Amino acid sequence: MSLALSCLAGVALDALLGEPKRAHPLVAFGRLADRLERHFNGPEARGWRSHGVTAWCLAVLPLTGLAWLLSLLPGIGWLVEIVLLYLALGLRSLGEHLLPVARALRLGDLPEARRRVGYIVSRDTSTLDEAGVARAATESALENGSDAVFATLFWFAVAGAPGVVLYRLSNTLDAMWGYHNERFERFGWAAARIDDALNYLPARLAALTYALLGQTRRALRCWRAQAPSW
Template sequence: SLGEHVEPVAQALRSGDLDEARRRVGYLVSRQTAELDSTEVARAATESVLENGSDAVFAALFWFVVAGAPGVVLYRLSNTLDAMWGYRNERFERFGWAAAKIDDVLNYIPARLVALTYALLGNTRLALRCWRSQAPGWDSPNAGPVMAAGAGALGVELGGAAIYHGELHQRPQLGEGVPADAQSIDRGWQLVQRGVWLWLLVLCAGAELYA
């Protein structure tokens, strides 16, 4: 499903259809997309691939290994509630605080394993440096390591200013290298796919050892 959502964004950018790219990336992110330029669209989509790969795929695998199907259900429930209520606004402040904190706790270890995975499968030295220097400045304790390491692994610049719910947020820069483009989206998706195969290989090897 993640691939089905990000690939049309990259295709629209490659064909020069910025309006379609903006519309498609709007399905993936909560920031306002109507006025994004092509670099900003690619940046948003690449960030979404890296973060949602961690939240929706890798962390679910982690909790399946730790606690089986109940662990996956508990994790996905907390993650979904965080997405629905975790934003700091007056209506959802009390619900959102609890949902966000529970999700932060459940995602703490998986997020760092994902950051390490991204680093191992990309530009390792740059990814580790970006993780160490840039992640502490990000507002999310788990998204920071994941996206900083992912951006470094890809050698691409992410982060920067974005508008959420009508307010401009000056976010720190993540990664280092070239500006984001359609290729960055493709490479981010490939990084997630390679990471999944690596995790499955490790899990199968571990299961064989303990069989």
């Protein structure tokens, strides 16, 4: 019961407050990750996967341990857990970014739809047609719904505050370092593989949930046919 109440409280805070407007902890974490990457991934070190492993450990493990210690504090540990879950969730933010895209498409305002979807995808949106904008927004909704909502709640349920912190920091590092290019191919290998492992079960449960909430048989057929290509 306490776990269910904590999850509901975290979701309620996210729905009520949204993301912190000025100083989101993940923004500060991103700056830390940038510094670690510059230190460990210089031009002379880009063939070393071990540097990426070291940087990942330095970025994630101390903060995960701190979350665990804070969650054990007498009297307020439960509150720490709820606050950390709230900071890790991104449900309201997802809606705030996606609904303007949908409104612009309904109004036939393609330039505005392109501009809005450009806020949430890491690709050039200036030449997308309406179908391309809709696809980009839908893909982002599904992926971030899994990462920033479903998997976040999953790891909170499994391991409480340290679980949710470990997951969200790992997911953030994958977004920053998990690229297939010369700079990150080897350095970002650990971040990408760890994120894959942490998402293995939550992603499949999220896909099943999406299917159950929509055209279930068709969704399951598409899942079986299309998942190997993603």
